Amino acid sequence: MSASLGELAVRFGCELRGDPDVRVDKVAALGNADGASLSFLASARYKAQLRETRAGAVVLDSASASESPVAALIVENPYATFARIAALLHPAPGGPAGVHPSAVVASDAVLDPSAHVGAGVVVGARTRVGARAYIGAGCVLEPDVVLDEDVRLIARVTIGRDVELGARTIVQAGAVIGADGFGFAPEGGTWVKVPQVGSVRIGADVEIGANTCIDRGAIGNTVIEDGVKLDNLIQIGHNVHIGAHTAIAACVGIAGSTTIGAHCQIGGGAGIGGHISIAAGSVITAWSMVITTIAERGVYSSGIPAEKASDWRRIVADLKLHGRKRSTDNH
Amino acid sequence: MSASLGELAVRFGCELRGDPDVRVDKVAALGNADGASLSFLASARYKAQLRETRAGAVVLDSASASESPVAALIVENPYATFARIAALLHPAPGGPAGVHPSAVVASDAVLDPSAHVGAGVVVGARTRVGARAYIGAGCVLEPDVVLDEDVRLIARVTIGRDVELGARTIVQAGAVIGADGFGFAPEGGTWVKVPQVGSVRIGADVEIGANTCIDRGAIGNTVIEDGVKLDNLIQIGHNVHIGAHTAIAACVGIAGSTTIGAHCQIGGGAGIGGHISIAAGSVITAWSMVITTIAERGVYSSGIPAEKASDWRRIVADLKLHGRKRSTDNH
Amino acid sequence: MSASLGELAVRFGCELRGDPDVRVDKVAALGNADGASLSFLASARYKAQLRETRAGAVVLDSASASESPVAALIVENPYATFARIAALLHPAPGGPAGVHPSAVVASDAVLDPSAHVGAGVVVGARTRVGARAYIGAGCVLEPDVVLDEDVRLIARVTIGRDVELGARTIVQAGAVIGADGFGFAPEGGTWVKVPQVGSVRIGADVEIGANTCIDRGAIGNTVIEDGVKLDNLIQIGHNVHIGAHTAIAACVGIAGSTTIGAHCQIGGGAGIGGHISIAAGSVITAWSMVITTIAERGVYSSGIPAEKASDWRRIVADLKLHGRKRSTDNH
Numbered sequence: 001m002s003a004s005l006g007e008l009a010v011r012f013g014c015e016l017r018g019d020p021d022v023r024v025d026k027v028a029a030l031g032n033a034d035g036a037s038l039s040f041l042a043s044a045r046y047k048a049q050l051r052e053t054r055a056g057a058v059v060l061d062s063a064s065a066s067e068s069p070v071a072a073l074i075v076e077n078p079y080a081t082f083a084r085i086a087a088l089l090h091p092a093p094g095g096p097a098g099v100h101p102s103a104v105v106a107s108d109a110v111l112d113p114s115a116h117v118g119a120g121v122v123v124g125a126r127t128r129v130g131a132r133a134y135i136g137a138g139c140v141l142e143p144d145v146v147l148d149e150d151v152r153l154i155a156r157v158t159i160g161r162d163v164e165l166g167a168r169t170i171v172q173a174g175a176v177i178g179a180d181g182f183g184f185a186p187e188g189g190t191w192v193k194v195p196q197v198g199s200v201r202i203g204a205d206v207e208i209g210a211n212t213c214i215d216r217g218a219i220g221n222t223v224i225e226d227g228v229k230l231d232n233l234i235q236i237g238h239n240v241h242i243g244a245h246t247a248i249a250a251c252v253g254i255a256g257s258t259t260i261g262a263h264c265q266i267g268g269g270a271g272i273g274g275h276i277s278i279a280a281g282s283v284i285t286a287w288s289m290v291i292t293t294i295a296e297r298g299v300y301s302s303g304i305p306a307e308k309a310s311d312w313r314r315i316v317a318d319l320k321l322h323g324r325k326r327s328t329d330n331h
Numbered sequence: 332m333s334a335s336l337g338e339l340a341v342r343f344g345c346e347l348r349g350d351p352d353v354r355v356d357k358v359a360a361l362g363n364a365d366g367a368s369l370s371f372l373a374s375a376r377y378k379a380q381l382r383e384t385r386a387g388a389v390v391l392d393s394a395s396a397s398e399s400p401v402a403a404l405i406v407e408n409p410y411a412t413f414a415r416i417a418a419l420l421h422p423a424p425g426g427p428a429g430v431h432p433s434a435v436v437a438s439d440a441v442l443d444p445s446a447h448v449g450a451g452v453v454v455g456a457r458t459r460v461g462a463r464a465y466i467g468a469g470c471v472l473e474p475d476v477v478l479d480e481d482v483r484l485i486a487r488v489t490i491g492r493d494v495e496l497g498a499r500t501i502v503q504a505g506a507v508i509g510a511d512g513f514g515f516a517p518e519g520g521t522w523v524k525v526p527q528v529g530s531v532r533i534g535a536d537v538e539i540g541a542n543t544c545i546d547r548g549a550i551g552n553t554v555i556e557d558g559v560k561l562d563n564l565i566q567i568g569h570n571v572h573i574g575a576h577t578a579i580a581a582c583v584g585i586a587g588s589t590t591i592g593a594h595c596q597i598g599g600g601a602g603i604g605g606h607i608s609i610a611a612g613s614v615i616t617a618w619s620m621v622i623t624t625i626a627e628r629g630v631y632s633s634g635i636p637a638e639k640a641s642d643w644r645r646i647v648a649d650l651k652l653h654g655r656k657r658s659t660d661n662h
Numbered sequence: 663m664s665a666s667l668g669e670l671a672v673r674f675g676c677e678l679r680g681d682p683d684v685r686v687d688k689v690a691a692l693g694n695a696d697g698a699s700l701s702f703l704a705s706a707r708y709k710a711q712l713r714e715t716r717a718g719a720v721v722l723d724s725a726s727a728s729e730s731p732v733a734a735l736i737v738e739n740p741y742a743t744f745a746r747i748a749a750l751l752h753p754a755p756g757g758p759a760g761v762h763p764s765a766v767v768a769s770d771a772v773l774d775p776s777a778h779v780g781a782g783v784v785v786g787a788r789t790r791v792g793a794r795a796y797i798g799a800g801c802v803l804e805p806d807v808v809l810d811e812d813v814r815l816i817a818r819v820t821i822g823r824d825v826e827l828g829a830r831t832i833v834q835a836g837a838v839i840g841a842d843g844f845g846f847a848p849e850g851g852t853w854v855k856v857p858q859v860g861s862v863r864i865g866a867d868v869e870i871g872a873n874t875c876i877d878r879g880a881i882g883n884t885v886i887e888d889g890v891k892l893d894n895l896i897q898i899g900h901n902v903h904i905g906a907h908t909a910i911a912a913c914v915g916i917a918g919s920t921t922i923g924a925h926c927q928i929g930g931g932a933g934i935g936g937h938i939s940i941a942a943g944s945v946i947t948a949w950s951m952v953i954t955t956i957a958e959r960g961v962y963s964s965g966i967p968a969e970k971a972s973d974w975r976r977i978v979a980d981l982k983l984h985g986r987k988r989s990t991d992n993h
Contacts, residue, residue: 026859027857027859027881028881029881029882032881032882042847077847077849079847079848079856080847080848080849080854082847082856083845083846083847083854083855083856083857084854086856086857086859087855087857090857090859092857093804093805093823100766102433102764102766104431104433104450104451104468118784119766119784120451120469120766120782120784120800120802122449122450122451122468122469136802137766137784137802138451138469138487138782138784138800138802138818138820140451140467140468140469140486140487140504142424142486143424154820154841154842155802155804155820156469156487156800156802156818156820156838158469158485158486158487158504158505158541160504161424170842170855172838172841172842173802173820173822173838173841174505174542174820174836174838174841174873174875176487176503176504176505176541176542176563179485179503179504179505179540179541179563180485180501180503180538182540182560182562182563182580182581183414184414184538184560184578185373185408185410185411185413185414186410186411187408187411189576189594190536190558190576191558191560191576191578192411192414192415193414193418193501193538194410194413194414194417195358195414195417195418195421195423197357197358197417197421205852207842207846207855209841209844209875210820210838210841210875210877211505211542211564211836211838211873211875211895213505213540213541213542213563213564213581215541215563219358219359219360219363220360220363227852227853229844229846229853231844231897232838232841232844232875232877232897233542233564233873233875233895233897233915235562235563235564235581235582235599237581245851245852245853247846247853249844249917250844250875250897250899250915250917251582251897251913251915251933253564253581253582253599253600255580255581255599255617263851268897268915268917268933268935269915269933269951271582271599271600271617271618271634273599273617283640284637285640286917286933286935286951286953287933287951288637289600289617289618289634289635289636289637290636290637291617291634291636292636294637298639298640299639299640299641300637300638300639300640300643301637301638301639301640301643301644302634302635302636302637302638302643303933303951303953303964304635304647304650304951304964304966305647305951305952305953305954305964306946306950306951306952306956306962306963306964307651307962307963307964308960308961308962308963309945309947309960309961309962309963310961311651311655312962312963312964313963314655315650315651315655316966316967318653319650319966319977319981320969320973320977322980323976323977323978323980323981324973324976324977433764435762435764435781435782435799451782451800453780453781453782453799453800469782469800469818471782471798471799471800471817471818471835473755473817474755487800487818489800489816489817489818489835489836489872491816491835492755505836505873507818507834507835507836507872507873507894510816510834510835510836510871510872510894511816511832511834511869513871513891513893513894513911513912514745515745515869515891515909516704516739516741516742516744516745517741517742518739518742520907520925521867521889521907522889522891522907522909523742523745523746524745524749524832524869525741525744525745525748526689526745526748526749526752526754528688528689528748528752542836542873542895544836544871544872544873544894544895544912546872546894550689550690550691550694551691551694564873564895566893566894566895566912566913566930568912582913584895584912584913584930584931586911586912586930586948602913602930602931602948602949602965604930604948614971615968616971619968620931620948620949620965620966620967620968621967621968622948622965622967623967625968629970629971630970630971630972631968631969631970631971631974632968632969632970632971632974632975633965633966633967633968633969633974635966635978635981636978638982642982642986645985645986646981646982646985646986647985649984649985650981650985
């Protein structure tokens with residue numbers, strides 16, 4: 001869809017410098033934008049591109065506004081405002097209200113008539129689906145699931161029994177929410193499966209990435225609070241609790257019964273051990289390993305940047321040789 | 332379902348201290364249990380909770396029995412016994428025998444009449460499904476698959492052609508068993524795909540986690556022996572052989588043609604290189620990297636716990652500086 | 663199918679030493695081969711097995727030909743030639759041309775009549791599918807997808823809207839191509855979703871592993887060039903660009919907006935940070951972390967091989983103690 005700059009300025013609380021009747025119908029990067037495109041400047045790094053842009057308008061802050069060669073929508077947080085305008089110009093793909101004839105819906109499931117249930121979807125007994133929810137093709141909802149209003153399951157998502165998702169939560173394709181946690185009791189060299197009788201509670205405005213897994217609790221629930229953002233291929237073990245608005249990048253693993261505070265940021269590939277807690281507001285950099293509780297908010301790391309392999313082999317050899325030697329000397 | 336303590340004591344070989352007619356119908360943690368709940372104590376760490384519990388009964392060992400304020404089921408391995416009772420009280424969700432009308436089953440597939448084939452399942456030619464098997468919604472079984480009795484595929488599982496699963500094996504949602512291994516022959520800077528003509532043999536009583544991948548062999552089979560437990564998002568390369576009762580936590584990758592002995596434990600996020608072997612009974616701690624054969628059973632590690640990032644940057648800088656310097660001095 | 667050695671020699675440009683009328687109908691390892699099997703020798707390591715083999719014929723190079731006790735197909739690159747012959751003897755499983763009655767295909771999708779659309783497949787509006795494409799059971803193609811000729815989607819693959827795949831590209835089960843990238847604008851401690859309006863362009867002859875995820879671009883496309891080979895459970899962030907014929911092993915994560923040159927090899931479990939580039943022809947060894955640009959082609963590492971845990975704990979303690987001490991001394 002398209003919008004005039006005047007409309008956008010009013011709706012998103014921007015100061016407009018330029019012609020309010022100019023219309024934009026899409027977003028684009030500064031360097032590729034044409035006159036019907038809206039772009040943004042969120043970092044001074046891109047000022048050279050700003051000066052060359054052919055966008056119809058640029059969202060930016062007042063400090064940069066004078067350098068825009070085109071119309072400017074001036075606002076304190078240009079990136080967030082750009083995101084909202086982009087959502088207006090590029091609405092998330094939807095589907096017609098109602099149930100596709102190929103879907104299989106239990107007779108006692110309760111679907112809001114405004115919800116979309118796509119082709120090949122399976123909805124279990126007593127599952128409830130809220131207003132305007134979007135359930136894309138091939139999703140499986142086991143019995144007793146609750147999807148609040150405006151939930152979006154993109155495609156081929158599995159939601160286990162009893163799992164609840166809050167309003168506006170988005171789940172990308174292939175994610176599995178509510179599989180059994182990894183619980184086995186050792187007995188004479190073998191393992192006895194411990195039934196996982198808890199479930200998963202996911203708040204509102206959460207995003208869950210493609211092929212990410214969130215296990216159900218062993219006893220009690222795994223909990224993801226409001227506004228948490230999880231990237232792709234993340235593993236969340238049973239009875240983990242993630243505080244509101246924490247963001248976790250791809251390929252992170254979090255072992256069971258760990259509590260992550262609110263407003264944390266965890267970099268890609270990081271590993272978080274089980275039965276620990278991480279203070280609210282902490283940052284774990286990418287590919288770090290955290291296996292003890294972090295009580296004090298801060299930035300934590302243990303990843304090592306790669307070197308030329310020939311140097312690295314010598315560094316590791318030296319590390320091991322001297323580490324052993326000195327620790328022996330100290331004994 | 333519910334059971335009396337008397338029945339449980341007889342069935343699971345416990346000594347009962349308390350009223351045999353008390354009934355429990357669910358399991359719960361010590362701190363949340365009510366009078367209809369069964370709880371357990373497997374570690375002295377939780378004795379304070381034991382003393383406060385309101386459970387109907389607690390499974391524990393004889394050393395702790397005197398401290399239970401409620402009925403006690405006394406047994407040598409409380410956690411394993413608790414797991415078995417939990418499975419009785421919370422039976423795994425099943426489905427009716429027979430084939431859902433939306434399933435697509437090849438005419439020459441052989442399904443035991445007691446098996447459940449869920450909505451949207453696809454079963455290929457000549458595939459055989461054993462007694463009481465449960466094939467959840469959206470699973471795809473390619474031709475010539477064999478599922479032994481009581482196998483459970485939770486939902487949206489893919490089983491490649493010729494793959495065989497032993498009795499009682501459970502596969503969580505989204506797992507892919509029998510995709511092509513990663514085999515390519517280099518030729519003039521490009522890659523020629525090597526057909527992966529082997530398959531996968533999975534034993535009895537195996538558990539395979541959500542979105543875990545087990546590749547088919549290049550020539551010959553990938554083998555997972557009886558009782559192996561695999562968590563979510565694990566990668567098992569072609570022609571890997573995993574010995575019986577080995578347990579592997581989430582996010583582990585095992586490269587091709589590696590042999591893991593029986594009764595090993597591999598922590599989350601660990602990486603195991605290709606064409607090596609790991610001695611039976613070994614423990615690899617989380618986020619370690621193993622790229623040479625481990626001939627001697629033991630505990631092995633290479634993960635580094637995270638530090639405050641400011642400290643860690645200095646430690647890494649020093650490691651690299653001195654590692655290079657000393658290794659140069661030694662030349 | 664079967665072929666005579668004479669036919670194979672002509673078709674694949676080999677010198678034949680042996681009876682041209684001998685027929686083989688499968689491939690096998692040197693040690694397991696019978697008289698109807700073709701085997702190969704690609705490394706001098708296996709010469710002992712060569713001398714004992716009972717294969718019908720062996721593909722090898724001229725330097726080893728004299729040691730074959732059976733018929734020999736002599737060629738410069740035995741492994742690549744073996745791969746091609748294996749593909750002839752073991753053709754990739756196909757399916758009949760046409761659309762399975764259980765598939766749901768948009769009325770304005772354009773399917774080549776020679777394409778196979780399997781059971782339970784969902785094809786969105788305006789999607790185009792080329793000649794001889796194979797779309798296995800349970801795949802979901804969103805609107806405006808383009809699959810070029812001979813593309814193979816094995817099963818339960820999700821292809822997001824507007825994504826294009828080049829000729830002969832193979833996607834293993836469970837892969838998700840074109841999910842939203844991980845883009846959120848911070849605002850007052852919460853996150854505003856940034857619509858991901860780009861797409862994914864995948865070249866010809868690419869292979870994508872099981873449960874691998876390739877995100878769509880934020881603005882502009884994520885690009886995978888011709889001949890790239892991606893193993894299982896890989897994460898490719900938005901706007902990543904991977905050069906032709908690069909091969910990436912399982913469990914690798916590549917953060918957004920990074921450019922990987924052509925002909926690179928990235929080992930399993932490696933992590934590549936965002937907004938960097940890696941020189942063409944580089945090798946990143948397994949479980950390394952790369953977070954700055956690699957401008958010079960080479961081999962790079964930061965993985966540390968595991969030690970006995972008791973030794974490793976002392977090495978780490980020493981690393982941290984001395985790293986802190988020396989870096990303080992240097993201040």
